[in-house]
Amino acid sequence: MNFVPRALIAEVTHRCPLRCVYCSNPLEMRSRSEELTTAEWQRVFGEAAALGVLQLHLTGGEPLARPDAEQLVKAGRAAGLYVNLITSGIGLADARLEALVAAGLDHVQLSFQDAEQAPADEIAGTRAHAAKLDLAQRIRKHRIAFTMNIVVHRQNLGRLPEMIALAEQLQVDKLEVANVQYYGWAFENRSRLLPTREQVRETIAIVDAARERLKGRMRIDCVLPDYYARYPKACMGGWGQGLILIDPAGVVLPCHAARVIPGLNFDDVRSKPLRWIWEESASFQRFRGEDWMQEPCRSCDRRTRDFGGCRCQAFMYTGDPDATDPVCSLAPQRGLIDAVIASVATDDPKWVYRINPANAPVRTPVA
Amino acid sequence: MAEPAPTNVPRLAAGCRMSQSANLGPVLLLPESMLKLTGPGPRIVELCDGTRTLAGIITALQTEFSAADPEMIRREVLTFLASLEERRALDFK
DSSP, X not given: OXXXXXXXXXXXOOOOSOOOTTOOSOSSOOOGGGSOOHHHHHHHHHHHHHHTOOEEEEESSOGGGSTTHHHHHHHHHHTTOEEEEEEOOTTXXXXXXXXXXXXXOOEEEEEESOSSHHHHHHHHXXXXXXXXXXXXXXXXTSSXXXXXXXXXXXXXXXXXXXXXXXXXXXXXXXXEEEEOOSSHHHHHTHHHHOOOHHHHHHHHHHHHHHHHHHTTTOEEEEEOOGGGOSSOOOGGGSTTTSEEEEOTTOBEESSSSGGGXXXXXXXXXXXXXXXXXXXXXXXXXXXXXXXXXXXXXXXXXXXXXXXXXXXXXXXXXXXXXXXXXXXSTTOTTXXXXXXXXXXXXXXXXXXXXXOOTTSOOOOOOOO | OOOOOTTOOEEEOXXXXXXXXXXXXXXXXXXXXEEEOOTTHHHHHHHOBSSSOHHHHHHHHHHHTTTSOHHHHHHHHHHHHHXXXXXXXXXXX
């Protein structure tokens, strides 16, 4: 089968001024000294475009922590890519915003933690909310696409109507209501983040009503937590089927979390061409197609739609990356997820905040 | 969403632009998605340059594709542009 990647997620750094408790970065982060250089990213963007990639997502960590962010935007455009900047926005002054737009930035996706300052800053582990509100108004003055992303969870879903109102007030083109995905730091904090079934039901009703009301003015994307789904998500559109993620050190992955799966050797763009990694490397071939599947996936009608779900989640819960994603109602190990859901709201530990790779790699819970 | 008037001027929304893909041909790049354009799609999008009215665009296409039924062209253009507007890929001024 011939798969063509359409999107490249470039995690250009793991450094970040925020310490969000649901950060999708791996627990073991790359240090600044490991990061790819401007010239290396420039070459990689060209290799990605030659493979068929159309969309470049510059993310991190905080991509603006790199002084060459403008050059990276320019390099993405020069390679013919659509350039999206996924940012916390912290410290983004007008002059730099103008330089990013002039470099060809197509779309900025600004993260919010809440509609209210105090809970937002608690999740971010720092004071960030007010600066984001100010930046949103400055972004709107430029002719670029503007998305507001709010990660939602049990602690803030009660304020979903206020979040939608904030998005309207800031006149964003698109609002992403993204339920936490339980990997990385979010997995560490899952008992405090996972919403209740009732909250999930309310979310769907609120989003549906807002979509109808705002049709043609603001789009709303909504990601629900797969723990409450009957069938698993088609994670990343299938392993190695349409998406490439490159970490700050140039290691090429099929998703954010893939490094948790033991026994896979992920190649890096410093030592191998991206085309070879995509087409030939053992790690990208590992879960392509259906040969690896076990029952019940192997004979399931849905196998071409959801590809057996998420390989990382299968490994994290069952210890076997070939197992059916345990969120699936047909999975023999679905009970593991039901046990997590049953513990919601009874278990209330303290937050585990994301650490910064510049700091010593000590994982201590912070109040 | 209101029905556009013939005097309205459509143009691509901020952050939406045409591109050429080596294996897909003409595509409209949108925030985090893309549309593969087929048939007269690329030409219609090209005409939505912010200078032409909706009526002007329809007339231009009816002239270019003079072998086709003009009323069918008009309806196809309206349907296509409405689908772009719903995706927030197009604004009417």
